[in-house]
Amino acid sequence: MDTKIVRKTNKNKYLLLALPIILLFGYFVFTSATKKRSVNVKRAEITIKTVENNFFEDFMSFQAKAVPLHSMLVNIIEGGAVQEIFVENGDMVTKGQPLARLYNPNAELAYMQQETAIIEQINNLDKAKLDLRNQELYLEKDLIGIEHDYLDGKNLFELNQKLFDKEILSKNEWENTQENYRFQKERMNIIKKSVKKEKLANQVQIGQLNQSIGFMNKSLDILRMNKKNFLITAPISGRLSSFEPILGKTYVQNTSIGSIDDRKGYKLIADIDEFYLDKIVAQQKGAVDFENKSIEVQITKVIPEIKNGRFQVELDFVSSEKLDLKQGLSFGVKLNLSEKTKTLVLSKGSFNEETSGKWIFVVNGNKAERKAIKLGRENPLYYEVLSGLKAGEKVITSSYKDYKEVEILNLE
Known part of the structure; x- marks a missing residue:
């Protein structure tokens, strides 16, 4: 009697061979998904600064220009056409001196x-x-x-x-x-x-x-x-400015055709970003550099009206020393917003544009790793560090435009 022979299948054999491959592929997928993304960066392309304990002074810098302390507009009381002009812009004039004559039949x-x-x-x-x-x-x-x-x-x-x-x-x-x-x-x-x-x-x-x-x-x-x-005369003595009448041109009543600066002193006027409106008040003091000397100034008036995202302030010179200034002269003003305090500070850099002060790359040897931080006040030189960094740590302060999604920088 013949015996029935059962044919062996290769299914189990293939399964045993595929299982290690599947496990190995899963491992690579898992490690790829959890591995921190890194990129190679040349040290010459970045800026590295050291976190330090230093005196932090809350101040701001802006440009201001000198204008006369007192000036008076030259107004046309009776409208008419310009018939004669007796002086030129920039001339020194005395009170009552004829400036121009109008004609209105x-x-x-x-x-x-x-x-x-x-x-x-x-x-x-x-x-x-x-x-x-x-x-x-x-x-x-x-x-x-x-x-x-x-x-x-x-x-x-x-x-x-x-x-x-x-x-x-x-x-x-x-x-x-x-x-x-x-x-x-x-x-x-x-x-x-x-x-x-x-x-x-x-x-x-x-x-x-x-x-x-x-x-x-x-x-x-x-x-x-x-x-x-019809005869326009100088209301006060001083230097004539912005005086540019045109012969034959008709000017209406109450039009200003210039101003006279009495040259008895100057003040500073500056346009400042509206961000600082709540931080600036009258009597705040600052300084300007003039002829290699630091001259103290203080805020005398804050005009809170916002125009094109900026507001205007007026400053006076604190010193009674007479300065040889000229109208329109520009000054860099350093305005103190608080007293000096010693704290943890970080040099300013463009990294903050991408991070908004929430994280930074901390350098450790040939690597720089992303780390969460918290920044406080700032001035034109430093950020105040509230948490996340320690004195002596080195950080990258240059732009993070190409590293927004990167966790680690490999420094070459």
């Missing part, structure tokens, strides 16, 4: 008409005042005649009284004399009271007329002064 004609109208009003008021004076004279004249009649009546009364007492004068004539005397007396008293009241009323009216005439004369003086505004 329409305005001059209007001034003439106004002047004529005012003079006519003054003449009318003078005439009214004269009429009141004449009225007083007429009343005085009438009063003199009435007083004369009264005196005649009185004399006749006294004479006829004597004649009546001696029974020479009839009773009828005596009564007529008495009545005439009474009439003249009452008439004179009434007229005197009327003249007195009229004089008082006239005095009030004349006072009012004189006041009106005074106002008219003042208006006339102002008008004549305004006519002189």
Whole structure:
């Protein structure tokens, strides 16, 4: 009887051979996934600095320019076309010195008409005042005649009284004399009271007329002064700047065509990034270098209005020493924001642009490994290190633009 032979399969054999390969491939995948990514870097291409304990001074630097401490604008009070120019930009001028002359025929004609109208009003008021004076004279004249009649009546009364007492004068004539005397007396008293009241009323009216005439004369003086505004003069003595009028060009009223600097002192003006707005206050002190000397300055005014991401500050020189400055001279200002304190500091570098102060490459021999850090305040020279680094450690402070995803740098 034949025996059935079972054929052996190679499936188990292949499985045993594939298993080590699978395990080895998995190991390589795992190690590749967990291995820190590294890149080779030449030392000459990077900047290495040492973390150190040093004095940290919170300060900032900015540019400021010198401007006159006091200046005054040269304004056009009456608009018109430039007819003459007597000085040039940059000239020294004295108060009241003619700078330019404008011409405006329409305005001059209007001034003439106004002047004529005012003079006519003054003449009318003078005439009214004269009429009141004449009225007083007429009343005085009438009063003199009435007083004369009264005196005649009185004399006749006294004479006829004597004649009546001696029974020479009839009773009828005596009564007529008495009545005439009474009439003249009452008439004179009434007229005197009327003249007195009229004089008082006239005095009030004349006072009012004189006041009106005074106002008219003042208006006339102002008008004549305004006519002189076509001649532009220097409001103060000093150096003329930004003065560039053009012959024949028409300038409207209240336009500024220059300024005059009194040259009695200078201040500094600077435009600063809005980031520092909350850090800068009046009375903060700083320094500028001038003629190889450090000159102390201080903030006198902070103008918080933001324009194009910047705000403006004014600084004065603390020293009373007179400095030979010129307008527009530029200074580098170092402004102290806090007192000096000793702390852990790191030299500034462009690495912070990519890391935002959250990590850095720490150098250890021929390698530099990524490490988490925390930075605090900064000034133009240093960052304040709050955590993650120790004094003496060396770090890379140059740009990390090509190393954002790298964990280790191999230094060659």
